[in-house]
Each structure stands twice: as C-alpha cells, then as structure tokens.
Amino acid sequence: MDDPQAPHRLPRRARLKRQREERILDAAATVISRKGYHQATIHEIAELADVADGTIYNYFSGKPDLLIGLMARLADVEQLPAELVAALQGDGRSFFVAAFDQRLGHMLQGEELLKAILPQVFVDPELGRLFHREYLLRIASVLEHYVQAQVDLGQIRPVDVPLTVRLVQAVFVGLLFLRVAGDATVADRWSEMARSVADLFFDGLSPAGSG
C-alpha cells in the first residue's frame, strides 16, 4: 500500500501536491471565467478547490501568478493537431470545416480558460506577451504550415499565407466575441458556422464565373 517502489514516478507527497495544484488551477479557471479576473476572489477559488485560502499561497505567489499558471495550460493546445490528423486525409475544405468546427465547439464548452485570461491579456503587458507567444503564435504557426502545404498541393490558390492565417484566426475570435456579446444570428446558427465560413473562404462572394 505504501509501496516504496510503486509504479509511480513521483513519491506520494509530490503526487498529492501536484494534484492539489491542479485542483486549484481548475477552480481558478472556473471562477475566473465565470466572474472575470477581478470579481473572482481567492476565497471563492479556495473554496471550490477545497483548500484553505492560505494554501493557495503555498502554490502560487499571488493572484496574478494564478493567471500565469492558467496560461501555461494553454500549451496543451498542442494536442489539437493530433485530434485533427484524421481530417487531414480529405481535401482542404473538409479539413477546414472539421478543424474549425472542432475548435468552435471546444471553445464554447470547456475552454473557459480563454474567457478567463483574455481581458487581463490586454492590460498586463507580461501576460499579453505570454499570451501572444504561447497561444496565438503557436496556433498561427500550425495553421501556416498547413495552409502552405495546401497551397503547394494546389488545393488553395497562392495567397499571402501569414495574412490569410490571421484572417482565419480573426473570424474565429470574432465569432466567439459576437456570440458572447449575445448576437442571436450567430448563436442560432452556430452549428452551420464552420461550413458557412468555409463556403465564404473557399468560394468567395463573387458570382460564379466572375473570378
């Protein structure tokens, strides 16, 4: 039971510590995303994490440090490509729809993280740089590789790749914003969104044959 050669890499103490840290971050993500950074109180986070207020300070140096901790989790975005590899089989448009759809869904439910972090990103320079480097740029990089590949394959016409990728990210972020802001049109048609964006992006607005 207290097996010293247990199959775990970490001693029990360390494992418990790690778990507790995770619980705290989970709680922070939940509370902050629900109320915003400033309305969230250490006390409420501690309560949800089922630890004492003071305990949080054994794991994080203060409230701002919690945000940094949350940001670090965004690195887990790397799992993304893995999930989408399957869709890479199909043509560019299919992949786009699948990927966009998956991300939109992911965002909306679980990923309160962004909603928790974004506002502060604009205000805290350190956080801003971190966010840009760890999140936006990382995703942009993945997308750029992919779009470039599609261009090379002739599936997409020769475009300015970095710029195009930014536009894709912009629509993505913008749609989230509209939804959060309460736009009924966007909310009602959320499920068709990925396809609509794909239609627009791939076919354009020009009348058929006018290109």
Place this chain on the structure above:
Amino acid sequence: MDDPQAPHRLPRRARLKRQREERILDAAATVISRKGYHQATIHEIAELADVADGTIYNYFSGKPDLLIGLMARLADVEQLPAELVAALQGDGRSFFVAAFDQRLGHMLQGEELLKAILPQVFVDPELGRLFHREYLLRIASVLEHYVQAQVDLGQIRPVDVPLTVRLVQAVFVGLLFLRVAGDATVADRWSEMARSVADLFFDGLSPAGSG
C-alpha cells in the same frame, strides 16, 4: 439679447458643462486604457480631468456608466452611412475596401478606447449586450441592406445575407483583437488589411477555375 456677439449656440453654462463632460470622458479613456477598467480609479480619472471626485457623479451615475459613455463615443455610428454613400458609386469590391478601411482606421484612432472597452465587453454580460445592441447590431443592419442590394444587382452571388454580414463583422472585430493582443503580422500590415480581406472574401481561397 444678453449675448451681443452671439458667437456660441449654447449659453455659457451649458457649454462649460459639455466641455467638462468631454474632459471626464477623455480622462476616463486614458486611464482605463492604460490600466484596465478595474485598476482605473475614479480618483485618478477625476485628477486627470481636473475635477473633484464627486463631480464625476454629476455627469455619470457610476463607474460602469463611464464605460457606457465611452462606448457611445466609439459607436459614433451616425456618420457611418454618410461616409459610405460616396463609396457606393463603385463596384462591390471597391466599396467594401473603402468601407472596411475607413472603419478600421476610425477604430484605430480610438484604439485606446477599444483597449479600454473590449475586455469589459467580453466579461460583463450586460455591457456585452449593450455593445451588441448599440454598436454591432446597428452596423449589421446597415451592412445587411447593402449586401442585399449587391446581391440583387448580381454583384455578389446569392448568399445568406445576415450570416455573411456577421462573418464580416467577425473578421473586423477579430482583427482588432489580434492587433490589440500584439500580433506583429496584423499590426505591420494594417494598411493592406482591407484589401486582403476583400480579396479573400470576394475571390475565396479556391484556385481559379475550381469554383
């Protein structure tokens, strides 16, 4: 009668009041964009506006109301149609570029303003709804009429108008976000942005002739 040179439309009192309100909003924009809504204190705003703390409450009902006041400035929607009328002469793409460009520029003038407001909008549901109603929806309505007209004229292929308009707004808002978040690609190429978006939106990503 008691205004021999009548150089002003408003009596002095009213003019002073108006000016003071402007000064307060200016100060609020500056302080809030510098520190974020919550870090900004009424006291600091009052100091910058060179009024007493209490005076602010003669003009705004409270801190949230200051944000609403800033939003009203940001919207400034009235002049939009007028400016767009000129561009309505050209074809759809030209108009789109002109309008989008104009709006992006306008926004940027108020970039400080945006940095002050957007994060709050994302986090405060009531403010979000307000922003949506007072700003996004108004613009959406104008755009819908225009896009519908272009479709009727055959300049744009038959698309789902409301949805398409949302996508345009999404790119717009999203680009602002990326810029404010510090994305270098977006910032560096801000001036070509309108054209790039138009290219993407009108021609699509599909290789020529594949549509």
Place this chain on the structure above:
Amino acid sequence: MDDPQAPHRLPRRARLKRQREERILDAAATVISRKGYHQATIHEIAELADVADGTIYNYFSGKPDLLIGLMARLADVEQLPAELVAALQGDGRSFFVAAFDQRLGHMLQGEELLKAILPQVFVDPELGRLFHREYLLRIASVLEHYVQAQVDLGQIRPVDVPLTVRLVQAVFVGLLFLRVAGDATVADRWSEMARSVADLFFDGLSPAGSG
C-alpha cells in the same frame, strides 16, 4: 393689486419669505419622517419644497437647524386643548376617551413630526432638552391640571397626579411604538384603543368588588 396699504401686516417680500420657510419645513417634516433624519437629504427636501438646495441655507444654518425649526412647530401643540374643550363637558372617562382618541388619530396621520424628531432627540442633547421642555413637559402640564381638577371633583380617586400623568403619556407613546413596530393586535384594534385604555385606567384589573 400692489396696494401698499394692503391688509397684510408684512410687506410682500417678507410674506413670501415666510411662506418659503414654511414650505421648507413642511418638506423637511415629510422627508425626515419618511426616511429618518440621516437618510433624508437636503436635496430631496429642497426638491419637495420646490427650491434650490442652496436656498435652504438662506433660511437655516444647516441640517441640524432644520430639526430645531421643526421642534419649534411642536409648540403649536397648544391648540390641542382648544379642540378638546367640547369634551370637557362630560365626565372624566368620556373626556379621557375623546382626548386620547383624538390624539391617537392625530398622531397617526398628520403628525409625522414626532417620527421625524424622536430618534434624534435621543442622540442630540440639545435637541433632547428642547424636546422634553417643549413637548413632553408641556403636555404633561396640561394633563396634570386636568387630572388634578378631576381629583378635586371626586371623579378620580386621590392619586399621585404627576406620576399618573406620566403613565398616561407612557401608554400613549408605547402604543404608538407598538404600532410602528408592527404589532398586529394593536394595529387591528386601533379604533377601540382609547376605550380600552380608559376601561383599564378607570376600572382596573381587579375583579369587581375586590377593590
């Protein structure tokens, strides 16, 4: 119309001033009795009196002085006996019922004055002395004369007059208190109160014949 020898004793200016002062006191009585002294604001009083905030300071030196002004009005209590003279015809008990009834009714409706003043009376020593001298003592004095007369007439058995009067006043104040505090029994049977008190005071609780 602007008759210099008008039948008024005071010049028009002075009369207007007097009227305005009355309006301010009326408003003060209403607002203070409704919200209590501290919750009542000069602004609200000014609004109700239909004058500007600053104007009040031309008539009263400050908020506390308003209370003194209201207290002065309590002197008008002297009208009381006049109203009751009619009842003096009957026997002691009839008079008691009539008087008590009249005062209870009077208190409940118009005389917000007391409710406005009482709380402060406990806190402000000057006001306290004033209240005791101008109100409680004045009424006590009237009552004492009356009770003494009744005793002399043999309508009331020889009692300690001052003390008895205090007990009457105590029941009176206490009943108001119970009513204001929300006692249902007292409120429901308000109209029979004067008679009940008279029954108790005149007949006592002792079983008939046991006295």
Place this chain on the structure above:
Amino acid sequence: MDDPQAPHRLPRRARLKRQREERILDAAATVISRKGYHQATIHEIAELADVADGTIYNYFSGKPDLLIGLMARLADVEQLPAELVAALQGDGRSFFVAAFDQRLGHMLQGEELLKAILPQVFVDPELGRLFHREYLLRIASVLEHYVQAQVDLGQIRPVDVPLTVRLVQAVFVGLLFLRVAGDATVADRWSEMARSVADLFFDGLSPAGSG
C-alpha cells in the same frame, strides 16, 4: 488529551472567538449609545474593540447586523420565565410588581443599549419588525399565558387578554422612552414605578366603590 487540565469547555480558538465577538458588541453598544447609530463609525467601534475594521465583518455581516446583535443581547428573553416563576407564588399584584420591577431594572442595566437601539427601531421598518418579533412578541406570549391564568383563577376580572397585555407592554416601553428622553419625574421615581403601575392597573382611577 491535549488538554491536561481541561479547565475550559471550549477549545481555545472558539473561546477567543467568542470573547472577541463580545468585545465587538461591547464596543458597538458603547459607541452607538454615545453617538447614535449613524454617527457611530465602524472604525471607531473597531478601535474600541481593539480589532481591525475588517475583523468586524468576520463576525457581523455589516453595520445593521451589529444592531441586531445588540438586540439579541437586549432580549435575553430566556431567563425571563425562570425569574418569574418565583414570583408566581404570590397573588396577581405581587407577581406583577415583581416582574415589572425586574424587567425595568434589567432594561436599565442596558440603558445604554436601549438608547442605541430604540431610535433605530422607530425609524427602520425592518429593524422594527425584528424587534417586534424577537422581543415584544415573545414577551407578549409569556404575559398572555400568565394573565389568562390569573383570569381563570379569578384574580383578575375577565378582560381582553391580548389587548391588556399590549397595554402593559405599552406602559413599559413608554416609560423607558420617557426616561431616556430625560423626564425628571419618571427618573426620580423609577424605583416606585412598578408599584405605581400596579396600583393603577389593578385599582384603576375610579373612586373606590364607583366601579
């Protein structure tokens, strides 16, 4: 086990907490009775209680809650019946005198408290209701039972019990008012008060034999 001498029932922590709450209430009673509820500041109360301002909020939800805490002390109703039981031996009048006397004395110990609370009760409807429910009604209930019993025993003539009880309470509250308001007659003869009230209530004002 970790309390070798076990001299206390409560663990140290809990005892300290209890003590601190008492200290806060003591301070509140002192400051509020000295200055009145509104003039009393949390800061001053905290200072007198020798705690930090914020500490008060660990014990009371806010300033109004402090008043409620004081009221709870004032009521202290539990011990009432016990004390009265002894007096229940004698006849109705003896009991009345004993009980009334005891309560008047008890109240006076807490005169400071009363001065702190009563004015608010008069002005704040919610507090008034609370006072009524937690204090007046409880006592009324006890008294009703007793008076009914006395009526059944023939010690008191058949009266309207609830109403009579209210009148007793009214005298009680009213006497406190007069005393607190500074009436010399009431103050000087406080010790004979219970007997005087009993005389009045039991024998009435009517001349002997006239009932």
Place this chain on the structure above:
DNA sequence: TATGAATGAGGGTTCATTCAT
C-alpha cells in the same frame, strides 16, 4: 436673493495577503 453645480471629506465594505497555530 435664488440657483445648482462643484467640492471633497468621510464612511462602509471588500479582499489579497499574512501568520500564529
């Protein structure tokens, strides 16, 4: 004399952080 906007001191309350246990 009336006005009503400007003033700014003051107060209740919150909450991140500390630290004795």
Place this chain on the structure above:
DNA sequence: TATGAATGAACCCTCATTCAT
C-alpha cells in the same frame, strides 16, 4: 504543510455645504 482568522489599505460613492453667476 494546511489552516482560516486577522489585518488594513484601498475604493466607490454620498451628500452637506459653498459660491460664482
């Protein structure tokens, strides 16, 4: 190391009072 009560700085807002017009 966990606890959670104590701390007290900081902030929003109110409102009595002043004073230029």
